[in-house]
Amino acid sequence: MLESTPTALGRTIVLTAPTARAEIGTVAAVLRSSTVADVAVTEFVPETGPPPLGCGIVLAPWPNRVRDARWTLDGVEQRLDITEPARANAIHGLLRNTEYVVRDRSTESVTLAALIPPQHGWPFLLDTTVRYTLRPDGLAVTHGATNHSQRPAPWAVGAHPYLRVGDFPIEDLILTAHAGTAYAVDDRKNPTGEHPVDGTPNDLRAGVRVGDLDLDTAYGAVRPVDGVAARLAAPDGSTVDLLLPEDWGHLQVFTPRNFPRDGGVGLAVAVEPMSASPDALNSGVGLRWLAPGESVESTWALRYTP
Numbered sequence: 001m002l003e004s005t006p007t008a009l010g011r012t013i014v015l016t017a018p019t020a021r022a023e024i025g026t027v028a029a030v031l032r033s034s035t036v037a038d039v040a041v042t043e044f045v046p047e048t049g050p051p052p053l054g055c056g057i058v059l060a061p062w063p064n065r066v067r068d069a070r071w072t073l074d075g076v077e078q079r080l081d082i083t084e085p086a087r088a089n090a091i092h093g094l095l096r097n098t099e100y101v102v103r104d105r106s107t108e109s110v111t112l113a114a115l116i117p118p119q120h121g122w123p124f125l126l127d128t129t130v131r132y133t134l135r136p137d138g139l140a141v142t143h144g145a146t147n148h149s150q151r152p153a154p155w156a157v158g159a160h161p162y163l164r165v166g167d168f169p170i171e172d173l174i175l176t177a178h179a180g181t182a183y184a185v186d187d188r189k190n191p192t193g194e195h196p197v198d199g200t201p202n203d204l205r206a207g208v209r210v211g212d213l214d215l216d217t218a219y220g221a222v223r224p225v226d227g228v229a230a231r232l233a234a235p236d237g238s239t240v241d242l243l244l245p246e247d248w249g250h251l252q253v254f255t256p257r258n259f260p261r262d263g264g265v266g267l268a269v270a271v272e273p274m275s276a277s278p279d280a281l282n283s284g285v286g287l288r289w290l291a292p293g294e295s296v297e298s299t300w301a302l303r304y305t306p
Contacts, residue, residue, distance in 0.1 A: 007047035010099045017108045017134040029100045029112045029130040031056035036304040041240045043162040054160040059092040063158025064278040066090040067190045071281035080121030087188040109133040124153035144297040147290035155288045156276035165234040170267045171211030177204040177230040180221030191278045218278045219251045230271045243301040250274040273300045
């Protein structure tokens with residue numbers, strides 16, 4: 001049901017199925033929780049304030065950062081609002097404080113919609129959607145956009161889930177990510193180059209214990225194996241997989257030690273699917289240009305295997 005009382009996360013939508021459950025907040029279309037057979041596969045987002053460290057939010061019409069909040073369109077500099085003041089960048093798109101509206105829903109699925117109107121540094125009109133659908137083993141998330149502008153419009157999207165495998169300590173989970181490159185960054189977290197991960201601490205292809213990681217790193221050349229782009233594995237062999245479409249070639253992996261949980265702070269691991277690279281409005285890597293009237297949809301998913 002859609003709860004009537006608003007909170008800092010908007011209004012909460014609860015999806016239920018025989019084996020899976022999810023809670024969605026209407027602000028930033030935030031994924032508040034996702035469970036399979038009562039096993040948590042994402043961190044819980046409380047309703048008492050903004051999602052901590054971006055937990056669970058949708059990143060559109062670009063993920064990650066835009067350097068200096070500036071980019072160039074047809075030879076004209078565009079100046080976005082600075083939304084990361086400490087680093088003078090624009091971060092995670094234009095919808096992280098927007099309340100979505102419910103366009104369609106059932107017991108096991110909900111479609112949320114938000115308009116991105118023309119604004120500072122963004123002379124386009126996009127209608128965007130996010131559809132959450134329960135699967136027997138997890139959750140599918142479908143992002144959509146339609147360009148209502150009179151000119152082609154850029155589009156990229158991402159999400160910011162923090163993953164877990166039930167109550168197992170985050171430190172003891174093994175993270176595998178099928179990514180062949182990683183982005184070096186400057187002191188403002190802006191990319192300075194893309195490099196092969198071979199022989200570096202950024203190489204997660206063979207699996208690394210999360211407690212041994214200290215990452216806030218964007219990855220490229222993501223090549224899913226049987227659909228799996230990244231996997232968290234618990235000591236008992238149970239896993240949570242991030243499933244990506246072939247054309248989503250980027251991930252961000254973030255392992256903060258100050259994630260708020262249970263009245264304190266601790267280690268968490270965000271594995272963020274991204275359809276484009278960091279600073280994509282400037283680099284163009286992974287960016288899709290939608291013709292006037294064109295629509296696009298793509299789906300990623302979380303899967304729990306006991």
